[in-house]
Structures are given as C-alpha cells and as structure tokens.
Amino acid sequence: MSLTSQLITDAFLDLDKVEKLNNEAFPEEERVPLSEFLRYQDRDDAHFFAFYNQEEFVGFAFAISNQKAFYISFFAIMPHLRSHGYGKEIIEKLTDFYQRTMLLEVERLDEECDNLEQRKARMDFYRQNSFKTANAFLEYDGLSFEILYRGDYFDEEAYRDIFQKLQDEHYFDFHIEYRRF
Numbered sequence: 001m002s003l004t005s006q007l008i009t010d011a012f013l014d015l016d017k018v019e020k021l022n023n024e025a026f027p028e029e030e031r032v033p034l035s036e037f038l039r040y041q042d043r044d045d046a047h048f049f050a051f052y053n054q055e056e057f058v059g060f061a062f063a064i065s066n067q068k069a070f071y072i073s074f075f076a077i078m079p080h081l082r083s084h085g086y087g088k089e090i091i092e093k094l095t096d097f098y099q100r101t102m103l104l105e106v107e108r109l110d111e112e113c114d115n116l117e118q119r120k121a122r123m124d125f126y127r128q129n130s131f132k133t134a135n136a137f138l139e140y141d142g143l144s145f146e147i148l149y150r151g152d153y154f155d156e157e158a159y160r161d162i163f164q165k166l167q168d169e170h171y172f173d174f175h176i177e178y179r180r181f
Contacts, residue, residue, distance in 0.1 A: 002053075003051045003052060003053055003058060003086065003089050003090065003093060004051070004052050005049045005050065005051050005052070005093065006049070006050045006052070007041075007047060007048060007049065007050075008037070008038070008041075008048040008049065008050050008060065009038065009041045009048075010038050010041065012050065014050060014057050015034065017057045018034060018050060018057075018060050019034055021057075021059065021060065021076050021078060022034060022060075022074070022076065024076075024079065025076035025077075025079075026074070026076070029141075029143065030143065032073075032074060037062050037074070040062075040064070045064055045065050045066065045165065046062075046063065046064040046065075046165075047062075047063050047064075048060065048061075048062045048063075049061050049062075049063070049094075051086070051090055051093075053081075053086070056081075057078065058077060058078060058081055058086050058090075059075070059076050059077035059078055059081070059086065059087075059090065060074070060075070060076055061074065061075040061076075061090060061094060062074045062075075063094065063098070064162055064165055064166065065098055065100070065162070066158055066161050066162055066165070067100075067158075068100060068101065068155050068157075068158035068161075069100050069101040069102070069103050069149075069151070069155055069158040069159065069162065070094070070098040070100055070101075070102055070103070070162075071102075071103040071104065071159070071162045072094065072102065072103070072104040073104075073166075075087075075090070075104065077090075087125060087129075088128075088129055091129050091150070095150065100151065101149055101150065101151025101152065101153075101154075101155065101158070102131075102149065102150040102151060103147065103148070103149050103154075103158075103159055103162070104126075104131075104147075104148055104149075105138050105145030105146060105147050105148065106119070106122050106123055106126060106145060106146050106148060107119045107122070107145060107146075108137065108144055108145065108146050109123060109146070111144065123146075126148050129150070130150050131148040131149065131150045132148065132149060132150070132154075133146060133147070133148055134146075134147040134148065134149055134154035134156075135178060136154070136156070136177065136178045137177045137178075139177060144177075147159070
C-alpha cells in the first residue's frame, strides 16, 4: 500500500466525499464545516490533505504548524477502510512531511459517555502509533480532550502558538488543564 495525497481547496474535485466523511466521522458538537478548513488554503502553515490509495479516496487530515510542532485538528478515514493500516501510513507520511513533533487530541476516557469502547479503540490506535499523553487536557465550548503527542516531548508553548494561529481566523476560548496525580 502506498498512499498519495492532494491538497484540498475549494476547487477540489472530491469535496463531496470529504464533506460526507466529515459528517460521518465527527459528532455535530465537534464537527467543523469544510468552509472553516478552506479559509486556510492560502496559508503556508496550514494544509488540508486528502489521501488516496490509487484512485480511491481514503481520508483526510487538517494540519497547522509552527517551527516546533504540527497539529492535526481533524483526521478521518473512510469507515469501510478503517483497521486496514491507512491511519498508520497517514501518520507516517505526515511525520515525514513536517519533520517535527505531532500534536492532536482525543476524547477523554475518564468522563461519562455513550461511546467509551470507540474512545478506547481510538486511544489504543494512537498509543500503538507511538503517541504519548501530555497529561493535559484541552477544554473549550464545554468539551474536553486529552492532548497526545508523538515526538520527544510535549511543548506547551508550541501548542499554544498553534492555537493562537487558529484563533486569528476564528476566535474561541480555550484553556489547558493538567492531570493531577
């Protein structure tokens, strides 16, 4: 398997497939409309990638970066292609492309929810792909996510810098809480 990627713009031919996957993969309260991702299409520090296995659309990832890290805010694989190694290959491709620490968040395992098994599977996937917990949580709009990183260490300054870039385009209040032991 060797995936290829294309940048998603407002002229992207498979935009309908990206929209459908976005609606399927993310709950409404977490979902971001494609128009928000496309606002970044002319920036050098943000990329909205589509991934393909030959001609088949596999999934997408939105990334924004600075000199120390890159952050994946949305990452999704077509449902019928999950658990086939595509997620792992995309993570490797993104890490090779950016050559710095990868940051993302996942839904917390320590809060009441209707999809605990799905959350556990997601966390297991990231742990199997060399992600570590930052022992910190991103909180905004009544939502809370555990911060994970793949690299030498979690750089909170780099993480905050990336969120400042996101806020330049669309302001939202957020804060970081650390796990207490």
